[in-house]
Amino acid sequence: MEKFFSFKDPVLGRKLLQKLEQDLEAPLRFMEVCGTHTVALFQSGLRSLLPEGLEHLSGPGCPVCVTSSGEMALCLELAQKDDVIVATFGDMLRVPGPDGLNLKEAKALGARVEVCYAPFDALAVARRHPEARVVFLGVGFETTAPAVAATIQQAEALQLYNFSVLSFHKLVPPALRHLLSTGKTAVDGFLLPGHVSTVIGVRPYAFLADEFQLPAVISGFDPLDMLMGLAMMVRQRREHRAAVENQYARAVKKQGNRKALNVMEEVFTVQDAEWRGLGRIPQSGFGLSDRYAVFDALNIFGLQARHMPEPKGCACGQVLQGLIRPDACPLFQKQCTPAHPVGPCMVSTEGSCAAYFQYQLCPGQS
Amino acid sequence: MKHEARVLLDHGSGGRASLRLIQNIFLSCFGNSILDSLDDAAVLEIEGRLAMSTDTFTVDPPFFPGGDIGSLAVHGTSNDVSMLGAEPLYLSCAFVLEEGLPLATLEAVVASMGRSLKETSLRIVTGDTKVVPKGAVDKLFINTTGIGRLLVENPPRGRRAEAGDAILISGTVGDHGLAVLSKREGMQFDSPIISDSAMLHPLVLSLLQAVPDINVLRDPTRGGLATTLNEIAQQSAQEFVIREEAIPIQGAVAEGCSFLGLDPLYLANEGKFLCILPQSKARQALDVLQAHPLGRSAQCIGEVRSGHPGRVVLQTEFGGERFLRMLEGEQMPRIC
Numbered sequence: 001m002e003k004f005f006s007f008k009d010p011v012l013g014r015k016l017l018q019k020l021e022q023d024l025e026a027p028l029r030f031m032e033v034c035g036t037h038t039v040a041l042f043q044s045g046l047r048s049l050l051p052e053g054l055e056h057l058s059g060p061g062c063p064v065c066v067t068s069s070g071e072m073a074l075c076l077e078l079a080q081k082d083d084v085i086v087a088t089f090g091d092m093l094r095v096p097g098p099d100g101l102n103l104k105e106a107k108a109l110g111a112r113v114e115v116c117y118a119p120f121d122a123l124a125v126a127r128r129h130p131e132a133r134v135v136f137l138g139v140g141f142e143t144t145a146p147a148v149a150a151t152i153q154q155a156e157a158l159q160l161y162n163f164s165v166l167s168f169h170k171l172v173p174p175a176l177r178h179l180l181s182t183g184k185t186a187v188d189g190f191l192l193p194g195h196v197s198t199v200i201g202v203r204p205y206a207f208l209a210d211e212f213q214l215p216a217v218i219s220g221f222d223p224l225d226m227l228m229g230l231a232m233m234v235r236q237r238r239e240h241r242a243a244v245e246n247q248y249a250r251a252v253k254k255q256g257n258r259k260a261l262n263v264m265e266e267v268f269t270v271q272d273a274e275w276r277g278l279g280r281i282p283q284s285g286f287g288l289s290d291r292y293a294v295f296d297a298l299n300i301f302g303l304q305a306r307h308m309p310e311p312k313g314c315a316c317g318q319v320l321q322g323l324i325r326p327d328a329c330p331l332f333q334k335q336c337t338p339a340h341p342v343g344p345c346m347v348s349t350e351g352s353c354a355a356y357f358q359y360q361l362c363p364g365q366s
Numbered sequence: 367m368k369h370e371a372r373v374l375l376d377h378g379s380g381g382r383a384s385l386r387l388i389q390n391i392f393l394s395c396f397g398n399s400i401l402d403s404l405d406d407a408a409v410l411e412i413e414g415r416l417a418m419s420t421d422t423f424t425v426d427p428p429f430f431p432g433g434d435i436g437s438l439a440v441h442g443t444s445n446d447v448s449m450l451g452a453e454p455l456y457l458s459c460a461f462v463l464e465e466g467l468p469l470a471t472l473e474a475v476v477a478s479m480g481r482s483l484k485e486t487s488l489r490i491v492t493g494d495t496k497v498v499p500k501g502a503v504d505k506l507f508i509n510t511t512g513i514g515r516l517l518v519e520n521p522p523r524g525r526r527a528e529a530g531d532a533i534l535i536s537g538t539v540g541d542h543g544l545a546v547l548s549k550r551e552g553m554q555f556d557s558p559i560i561s562d563s564a565m566l567h568p569l570v571l572s573l574l575q576a577v578p579d580i581n582v583l584r585d586p587t588r589g590g591l592a593t594t595l596n597e598i599a600q601q602s603a604q605e606f607v608i609r610e611e612a613i614p615i616q617g618a619v620a621e622g623c624s625f626l627g628l629d630p631l632y633l634a635n636e637g638k639f640l641c642i643l644p645q646s647k648a649r650q651a652l653d654v655l656q657a658h659p660l661g662r663s664a665q666c667i668g669e670v671r672s673g674h675p676g677r678v679v680l681q682t683e684f685g686g687e688r689f690l691r692m693l694e695g696e697q698m699p700r701i702c
Contacts (some may be wrong), residue, residue, distance in 0.1 A: 008684060010684050010685045036627075042688055043682070044682055044683075044684045045683075045685065045686020046686055047687050047688075048687045049684070049685060049686045117551055117626070163504070224682040309472060339695035357691075358689065358691050359688040359691070360689065361689055
């Protein structure tokens with residue numbers, strides 16, 4: 001399809017923007033909950049083109065950003081064990097733990113940390129190092145979780161019992177429900193994550209429209225996808241409708257990906273999880289099921305996730321809930337920069353603070 | 367473990383083993399009248415103003431599509447000398463070798479350096495070899511220092527970009543960075559991605575002969591195009607405006623980057639340069655670049671304007687505007 005139609009076409013983009021502006025009857029405020037959307041909105045320049053009456057916020061959509069201080073402390077604790085190799089996605093290296101130390105520094109001090117591009121890479125590390133215990137840091141949403149689940153099944157098939165997973169996977173729909181239930185986050189609609197939805201499908205979001213009467217649109221990541229998603233929400237508002245619509249139908253099936261859902265259900269069990277900035281959310285994370293307990297790092301190393309305070313002065317929690325914009329945090333661009341991140345929203349390239357820092361032209365400078 | 371000839375600590379002892387290494391490997395590939403004298407230092411005769419640059423090369427993996435650590439060590443340093451509008455003439459070359467490195471690897475790297483030198487009159491005139499215990503370095507590190515003679519009165523400098531200047535790039539960006547990364551991670555793409563590692567002097571020479579008044583020349587190596595643009599904007603205290611749609615990127619590189627969540631504007635290049643010069647000369651410069659095999663895809667990608675000093679603004683393909691900032695640390699593939 002993309003051979004015949006470009007989802008980056010600026011001419012179509014201008015037309016859609018005009019349509020969106022016409023439909024915009026009153027100021028609206030939308031939120032996206034996907035780090036890839038956060039970055040794509042900036043990178044494509046679409047953010048700079050949105051009409052004044054349309055405010056767009058970044059919610060808790062970056063997996064690194066919502067990894068709690070207590071969870072990070074466990075990652076660092078494991079990395080400091082002599083016989084442990086921590087295998088992780090690169091984004092986790094710079095997240096500071098409660099005392100400021102991050103995995104990159106721990107590595108410089110001698111900890112064994114291997115960066116993986118895919119969870120399966122961690123199995124190769126485990127095979128190369130039979131003398132060590134290899135722990136994969138399972139961070140991510142429903143998009144990453146199936147690949148990690150499949151990796152665990154593969155480890156079992158290969159009898160790689162020096163491999164385990166520290167599972168901090170988190171689930172998107174419960175976080176959305178939590179945001180709305182607290183009553184603090186005021187939004188007029190959600191731009192829903194395309195990647196996560198390829199796995200879970202459309203139905204898990206139904207409560208947004210049914211219970212909270214909010215428009216929501218699953219959208220892809222090219223500029224026209226996102227613009228179309230926003231325009232569809234503006235239209236719902238104008239027509240006083242609330243529905244979950246699927247703009248990204250070329251990738252997202254209504255019922256999701258059954259195969260991926262099956263492997264997740266087999267390996268993981270849904271449990272409460274601690275989210276940075278949002279606190280403990282019931283039934284919002286994945287732990288390993290009893291059947292796979294031999295691959296559960298929490299179980300193997302006798303660890304327990306603890307609640308740890310957030311860094312002092314850091315407003316990541318408020319940013320993640322859409323209560324303030326990144327540049328309203330007193331630390332933004334002062335004590336907190338990508339070189340010296342205080343909070344995780346500045347660490348991950350998909351964090352909203354890092355994206356603001358990297359791309360946002362300051363008002364009055366353009 | 368397979369038996370094969372390997373680098374041993376003996377090879378760095380300064381004794382007979384060292385001499386064998388020098389004669390059998392280095393002199394056979396680099397040999398020239400200055401180096402062959404094997405004195406403690408080289409005697410050089412150069413007139414005029416000189417440009418000098420040094421660089422140390424470490425790359426994992428040492429061999430990748432389109433080049434290797436040896437070709438990089440020759441191209442990288444001589445290109446830095448060329449960027450000052452100078453003709454690179456002499457190189458020094460120092461190796462740090464890891465004990466146990468197969469001699470065949472060293473031979474292949476040195477042979478590649480020899481081939482890269484053949485492209486010009488550049489010569490390696492002095493060198494050194496150290497061998498360190500296994501694990502103290504990763505396979506081999508190479509340092510090269512280059513000296514060249516300035517070809518123009520007023521050499522191009524990072525601080526010389528002026529409002530109204532045009533910004534040209536000599537070809538596609540991101541090729542080298544993605545070639546090395548995909549080789550290292552064992553990733554396959556539909557069409558192979560090949561490093562652009564090349565000696566830029568011949569292209570720079572034709573450019574300077576046709577258009578001597580160039581304000582800035584710089585090769586966007588580590589940190590890529592975006593980082594280099596920021597460096598120059600800061601040194602010149604000017605604002606740059608870049609048009610995204612004009613930046614040449616190979617289709618396979620764009621697709622590979624999109625798949626991995628990487629931005630090609632931050633990936634290293636080893637055979638490209640930025641050229642900033644008065645707008646009135648831009649057309650002529652582009653014609654010269656595009657007529658040369660190394661500059662076929664050259665494009666004008668933006669302009670210098672007086673505005674917010676040190677800022678680089680990207681006008682996106684979609685029609686918006688955003689910062690194009692330097693990157694903090696390395697680019698990391700995304701978690702989804």
